[in-house]
Amino acid sequence: MSRPIMAIINQTALQKNLSIVRNIASRSRLWAVIKANAYGHGIERVWKSLSYADGFALLNIHEALLLREKGFQKPILLLEGFFHPNDLTILHRYHLTTIVHSQWQIEALKKAHLSSPLDVYLKINCGMNRLGFQTKDVRAVWHQLQKSKNVGMVTLMAHFSKAESVQDVTESMTKLAQASKGLNCNISLANSAATLWHPRTHFQWVRPGIILYGVSPGGCLKNISSSGFLPVMTLSSKIIAIQRLVAGSQVGYSHNYRANRTQKIGIIACGYADGYPHHAPTGTPVMVAGSMTHTIGAISMDMMAVDLTTCPQARIGSLVELWGNNVRINDVASMSGTIGYELMCALSSRVPVTIE
Numbered sequence: 001m002s003r004p005i006m007a008i009i010n011q012t013a014l015q016k017n018l019s020i021v022r023n024i025a026s027r028s029r030l031w032a033v034i035k036a037n038a039y040g041h042g043i044e045r046v047w048k049s050l051s052y053a054d055g056f057a058l059l060n061i062h063e064a065l066l067l068r069e070k071g072f073q074k075p076i077l078l079l080e081g082f083f084h085p086n087d088l089t090i091l092h093r094y095h096l097t098t099i100v101h102s103q104w105q106i107e108a109l110k111k112a113h114l115s116s117p118l119d120v121y122l123k124i125n126c127g128m129n130r131l132g133f134q135t136k137d138v139r140a141v142w143h144q145l146q147k148s149k150n151v152g153m154v155t156l157m158a159h160f161s162k163a164e165s166v167q168d169v170t171e172s173m174t175k176l177a178q179a180s181k182g183l184n185c186n187i188s189l190a191n192s193a194a195t196l197w198h199p200r201t202h203f204q205w206v207r208p209g210i211i212l213y214g215v216s217p218g219g220c221l222k223n224i225s226s227s228g229f230l231p232v233m234t235l236s237s238k239i240i241a242i243q244r245l246v247a248g249s250q251v252g253y254s255h256n257y258r259a260n261r262t263q264k265i266g267i268i269a270c271g272y273a274d275g276y277p278h279h280a281p282t283g284t285p286v287m288v289a290g291s292m293t294h295t296i297g298a299i300s301m302d303m304m305a306v307d308l309t310t311c312p313q314a315r316i317g318s319l320v321e322l323w324g325n326n327v328r329i330n331d332v333a334s335m336s337g338t339i340g341y342e343l344m345c346a347l348s349s350r351v352p353v354t355i356e
């Protein structure tokens, strides 16, 4: 028998989450964001369930080509744009839409020999200071793009640095409105948080990512559970050993847990080499044989220990949920000083994945 750890991807949940977002932004078209290998879920595993979206947004050209090879014909958006002028031939051949965030990309577009124009997303820097043109330059850049025969439809886009904050979104939207005054074009601003919480950011295209996977962008599932979103990924394993501690026994590396009473504990085949956070402190939630309990001591590379006091039914071979429908990935993440996004993306390649 193979090591009992497993990630389960729930396709029905993906489809349901997509349809909920569609209803929330019912007047907009929707890019399903599948960067970082679909937030760790696997592009090849999820793309069919999400193909009712109006297009896919991702980073790597080879991922875009994979989707084309599979027969996906709707738009594909490259969220970091192209990386070299030579890429433009491929973008053209496979009908990929690109973000343009820097002047060198505009020069490359002007010089390229393309037999038909490419659609582009003009990226505006509205405060994040990663990619994009300053708001004061948008009008000039817009006109440069319009003049090039290699440029087709231009959509204005920006990305919020604090989409959970009304004030931040309002400030960014005011800057954008000033920068784009009089330009007649489609606009795309909203990530998951803005799609959920700021309907006035929806415009023509929304770009939800994390919410499609059933996880709240705010780190707080109570914000979304009432809307019916379902976690797509379950990380599960089994109890592979049971220890009975007497008062004073210590557990794991550095002995950073010490029992103050007689205590039954379970050892689970899951550790940081599987993608579980090493920083998870004693007390991080875990479900064992249908009952909630928590980790104790340090997370090792391949194993972790849990308290079985609240799970008297637990045996060797009992099923464990590390995150999923019962244990929120955001709770595991926040206790470990990180975010749900990172845990999903960091699922290790050694964990077998099944789709249901």
Ligand SMILES: *Cc1c(COP(=O)(O)O)cnc(C)c1O
Residues within 6 Å of the ligand: 033, 035, 079, 159, 190, 191, 192, 193, 207, 208, 209, 210, 211, 217
């Ligand atoms: C990642 C990303 C998104 C999606 O963000 P979520 O918070 O996962 O919804 C949208 N737009 C851009 C430009 C991104 O990089």
